[in-house]
Amino acid sequence: MVSAVVGLVLFAFVVSTPLWASAGTARVVADLLVLVAVAEAVAVLAGAGVLLIGVFGLSGFGALALVEAVDRLELNPVVGVAVAGGASLVLGVVLVPVVLRLSPVGASLATWVGAAAAAAVAGRVGPLADGAPHDITAVAALGSRDALATSLAVVLGIGAVLAAHGLRRSPSGLALRAATDEPEAAAALDLPLRRARWVTWLVAATVVGAAGAVTAFQQGSVDAATAFSLTAWTVPALIAVGIGGLDSIEGPMVGAGLWVLASELVDGHDVALQLTAVVLALLCQAVLGPGGLWGRVSSAAGLRPFPVHRAYAGRGRAARRDQAR
Amino acid sequence: MSWVRLIAHAVLIGLAAGLVADIVRRGWRSTGRLDPVPLAAALVVPAVAAWASPTDGLGALIVGSALLPLAGFGGAVLAAVLADPTEAGVRTAARSPAHGALAALPAVLVLAAADGVLGLISPDGPRSFGPDSGGVSLRGQIVVTWLALLAAVGAVAAVALSSWLLRRGPLARAWRTWRADPELLALSGVESRRLLAVIGALGAAAGAVVGLAGASAATEAPASAWPFGVVVAAVLVAIGLGERVEALPSFEAATTRQRLGPAVVGMAVGIGVAVVDRQRPGWGLAAVAVAALVVAWFRAWVTRRRSLTGVVW
Numbered sequence: 177m178v179s180a181v182v183g184l185v186l187f188a189f190v191v192s193t194p195l196w197a198s199a200g201t202a203r204v205v206a207d208l209l210v211l212v213a214v215a216e217a218v219a220v221l222a223g224a225g226v227l228l229i230g231v232f233g234l235s236g237f238g239a240l241a242l243v244e245a246v247d248r249l250e251l252n253p254v255v256g257v258a259v260a261g262g263a264s265l266v267l268g269v270v271l272v273p274v275v276l277r278l279s280p281v282g283a284s285l286a287t288w289v290g291a292a293a294a295a296a297v298a299g300r301v302g303p304l305a306d307g308a309p310h311d312i313t314a315v316a317a318l319g320s321r322d323a324l325a326t327s328l329a330v331v332l333g334i335g336a337v338l339a340a341h342g343l344r345r346s347p348s349g350l351a352l353r354a355a356t357d358e359p360e361a362a363a364a365l366d367l368p369l370r371r372a373r374w375v376t377w378l379v380a381a382t383v384v385g386a387a388g389a390v391t392a393f394q395q396g397s398v399d400a401a402t403a404f405s406l407t408a409w410t411v412p413a414l415i416a417v418g419i420g421g422l423d424s425i426e427g428p429m430v431g432a433g434l435w436v437l438a439s440e441l442v443d444g445h446d447v448a449l450q451l452t453a454v455v456l457a458l459l460c461q462a463v464l465g466p467g468g469l470w471g472r473v474s475s476a477a478g479l480r481p482f483p484v485h486r487a488y489a490g491r492g493r494a495a496r497r498d499q500a501r
Numbered sequence: 502m503s504w505v506r507l508i509a510h511a512v513l514i515g516l517a518a519g520l521v522a523d524i525v526r527r528g529w530r531s532t533g534r535l536d537p538v539p540l541a542a543a544l545v546v547p548a549v550a551a552w553a554s555p556t557d558g559l560g561a562l563i564v565g566s567a568l569l570p571l572a573g574f575g576g577a578v579l580a581a582v583l584a585d586p587t588e589a590g591v592r593t594a595a596r597s598p599a600h601g602a603l604a605a606l607p608a609v610l611v612l613a614a615a616d617g618v619l620g621l622i623s624p625d626g627p628r629s630f631g632p633d634s635g636g637v638s639l640r641g642q643i644v645v646t647w648l649a650l651l652a653a654v655g656a657v658a659a660v661a662l663s664s665w666l667l668r669r670g671p672l673a674r675a676w677r678t679w680r681a682d683p684e685l686l687a688l689s690g691v692e693s694r695r696l697l698a699v700i701g702a703l704g705a706a707a708g709a710v711v712g713l714a715g716a717s718a719a720t721e722a723p724a725s726a727w728p729f730g731v732v733v734a735a736v737l738v739a740i741g742l743g744e745r746v747e748a749l750p751s752f753e754a755a756t757t758r759q760r761l762g763p764a765v766v767g768m769a770v771g772i773g774v775a776v777v778d779r780q781r782p783g784w785g786l787a788a789v790a791v792a793a794l795v796v797a798w799f800r801a802w803v804t805r806r807r808s809l810t811g812v813v814w
Contacts, residue, residue, distance in 0.1 A: 227606055274794055283601070285742075289735045292731045292786060297784075406727050415613075417606070418610055447617050458611065461607055
């Protein structure tokens with residue numbers, strides 16, 4: 177009951193942000209929601225065995241897709257963000273043979289290598305070739321850009337959380353959890369693992385691409401060094417899941433919240449902050465396990481705002497016999 | 502820079518990346534964990550050495566060598582903390598491929614920590630790792646400095662020595678026992694955590710020596726973990742980590758191709774980056790990364806075609 181009330185208050189706070197927040201507050205909330213979305217995508221894909229080190233490749237692609245959609249196709253900027261998410265989905269489909277054919281650890285490294293290649297190419301051809309920030313004129317000219325950017329971040333963050341929750345509770349999510357615990361049994365049951373990995377990868381690619389587009393929208397410009405930056409995209413996301421935890425919906429949210437809070441508190445000491453946060457994330461993983469901080473809090477306090485476990489509900493004669501007992 | 506000198510430098514830098522990849526892969530195939538500590542040591546130790554001895558390459562090498570015990574200690578601590586000695590990595594990793602992300606997460610976090618340390622050591626960009634001194638000359642031009650050659654020979658020797666120590670002797674026996682059955686090792690009176698710490702120390706020290714070789718060849722110490730890290734990742738993607746953890750030491754059944762593969766691929770990657778960058782500046786990494794991905798995809802495709810039915814992933 178308490179967690180439901182707290183959840184509702186938080187939800188109302190986040191959704192109403194564009195209505196009441198000052199520009200600075202709205203920016204912080206937008207940053208938080210974008211990071212939550214990316215961290216949820218990383219955590220969900222980690223359930224399929226792949227650590228998305230190449231977050232920065234997909235985010236940069238999303239930003240580039242927004243530039244093309246708005247500048248070349250002359251679409252409405254808000255529609256352009258949606259188109260960028262769709263383009264990332266298409267890119268995900270194209271990359272399926274590379275990502276899902278390799279072993280999970282190999283695929284994790286491959287996302288890094290591929291993203292590094294994309295960053296190198298993006299800095300030399302296309303609208304970001306000259307290295308200077310590329311203004312998205314139609315976005316920069318919007319009078320209500322900050323409010324729109326925050327609204328887009330709200331939609332992205334809440335959408336990513338709901339998508340991750342739905343995915344974890346779906347047959348695909350259940351199949352992946354079963355395969356994590358007992359791969360032989362999962363194979364013997366012929367669970368749809370290939371489809372589960374497909375769906376998970378495509379959701380993650382779409383969310384991260386859209387996150388890159390939302391950030392580009394918020395800034396009104398794109399430059400290769402930021403949009404394709406490993407330290408700006410991958411490191412915060414991995415710190416968030418490392419501290420908060422990988423195997424829950426709430427863990428990445430907690431980790432992202434702590435990271436954004438710390439970033440605001442110690443603004444201007446980026447290297448020291450990164451070093452401290454990474455060490456904390458390593459300690460959380462080593463001492464608390466994959467569940468991270470939230471796993472410990474959840475098990476101690478019994479808090480589960482986004483439950484993904486299902487109670488066993490048997491069917492048929494055996495279940496009726498069990499219930500009769 | 503002449504072509505000969507360019508290729509010579511690229512070979513040495515690529516060799517360093519290949520040797521680090523070899524250490525990381527060996528750890529993965531044996532423990533089911535991506536051990537990033539050798540890579541982190543390969544980055545941080547040269548940076549500290551260059552900071553301590555900015556004008557003298559030999560001095561930097563000496564400082565770096567003096568730091569090896571410290572690197573080993575750091576590797577031991579991290580290995581003891583990160584590895585779970587009660588559950589052999591062989592079992593953990595072999596149990597489900599879904600644990601791949603759990604294996605990779607600490608690796609990337611340790612690299613991020615190394616990147617932070619490098620940012621503190623070299624806030625203004627890469628530090629010089631000793632000026633060019635005498636070396637092997639061709640038509641009056643130095644192709645490779647003696648220091649770079651000395652460091653490269655030392656790196657190969659260090660990796661070979663660490664490999665040998667994990668193949669013969671009591672340490673190797675204890676390691677094999679741990680991989681097969683940690684409880685049996687405990688019953689034998691060997692503490693698992695201490696064993697893992699010793700192996701971690703060996704890997705970190707070997708990685709640090711390799712890093713010194715790479716810095717000597719490049720004549721500058723790294724200022725960020727990611728550029729060298731992604732080259733090592735490209736080598737690992739190209740050679741493959743191995744689909745499953747082997748029950749027996751990989752080197753006992755390893756062919757010459759498997760033993761030398763990482764070093765050769767590393768040198769090829771180094772040459773590829775240097776040559777493409779020479780022709781089209783800035784395109785070297787992209788070209789090599791795409792080539793590595795194509796090789797990995799092709800290998801996976803062939804493996805999948807040959808694999809038996811019942812493949813889970």
